[in-house]
Amino acid sequence: MPITSVSKDTDDLTMVVVAEFPVPVRRLWDAYADPRQLERFWGPVEWPATFSRHDMTPGGESHYVMTGPDGDTSAGYWKFRSVDEGKGFEVEDGFASEPGVPDTQMPSMRMTFAFEETDEGSRVTTTTWFGSLEDLEKLIETGMEEGMTSAMGQMDEVLADLKSYAAGAGTTTQLLDDTHARVSRIVRGTVDQVWSAHTDPELMRRWMLGPDGWVMATCDVATEVGDTYLYEWEQEDGSNRFGFTGELLEVQAPVRCVTNERMIGVEGDGVRNDMTLTPVESGTLVSTVMTFPSRELRDQILSTGMADGMEISYARLEKDVLVPA
Incomplete structure (x- = not known):
């Protein structure tokens, strides 16, 4: 004991x-x-x-x-x-x-x-x-x-x-209840570095891409509470464009931001994302609690392989963008 x-x-x-x-x-x-x-x-x-x-x-x-x-x-x-x-x-x-x-x-x-x-x-x-x-x-x-x-x-x-x-464990998804899930990963970098990577359009275009072969065509970042953001991706040949838009609800730089988000062209309520950056021994813990309007939408979104795409992006962030802390 x-x-x-x-x-x-x-x-x-x-x-x-x-x-x-x-x-x-x-x-x-x-x-x-x-x-x-x-x-x-x-x-x-x-x-x-x-x-x-x-x-x-x-x-x-x-x-x-x-x-x-x-x-x-x-x-x-x-x-x-x-x-x-x-x-x-x-x-x-x-x-x-x-x-x-x-x-x-x-x-x-x-x-x-x-x-x-x-x-x-x-x-x-x-x-x-x-x-x-x-x-x-x-x-x-x-x-x-x-x-x-x-x-x-x-x-x-x-x-x-x-x-x-530990760092290297990859991106993990936890179901907290019927309408909440937590997506987490330790990124090898300081809190300030990881915050900049999530808020600087030039940096975001370099790593927030998912699988190889995609580019970030639009990166309009929200900087003040109430601002709207717009992110769009397309394949390198210009096909299959899709994106997300939302509003910045709360921000406490460089440790926390809260947004709502919905996929462009999809009707209905969006998803609330509460991202927190926490310093830990091996880097920065990026933890995002997602609040869904229903269990059905939770399961639908998580089944798309979202976490796998995030892991590819975070691995690229560590390899190509961040300077070792």
Whole structure:
């Protein structure tokens, strides 16, 4: 069991949980920074979490839902107050009535996560500050301590799994629920480099092409919230043109942008794409959560081989565009 101590102080209104692991600090940090890893332990064994948003940067947010064995759900959120990469972060932690909507009937807490090296590996100290003694007692009664113990007991297996989360693993697609999917890849480059590659038309035309034999005929980029973008591709002989258009809904350069998107000539609601760039040990994790209007459209789009085309493009980005970090 990685937890070495749990202490509660009713005078300071705090609970402190200390856990140690036989891995470097960077490996432990990345487990919290990467939503694919975080959702494997953030939640008791019988209540696994699914993260629909996780932008680990000051002012960013995380939205998650834990699902119980009978299908019951419990939603929560983090609002990041500060992030010191590799050393620690602070969040407002609370319950949500639905993803991204705080439940005002439940207390929220301030939590800090401090990471440090040890002789055997690394340590994370999680300190929770409660708003009142009533809040502390209420949350302890709900099983908060037992839940954290169960959750962190899963971390050894996650930390040992290097292959699934390393650079070179390729582009992966996860079905989060009936209308959400996450497409992820680690790109060997800095966050600034990868952001530029997604927003600079000249760079985009060099790598965002899918299989060989295609060119990006139109690359009109949206730079401000409310702007419309237009991307079109065609084969080198000018045939089979297709494209996508959409609107920039949110942007926080160089770590996050949210767009809606639809294929040109196709009627109906589009797809919401929430892309987050996160620094990890081997480069930048590009994570895009796609929100579909229906399960049928989700399955239709994913079955086109979209992820395969993205992998070809990202491999080209690494090989032909990015300067080694």
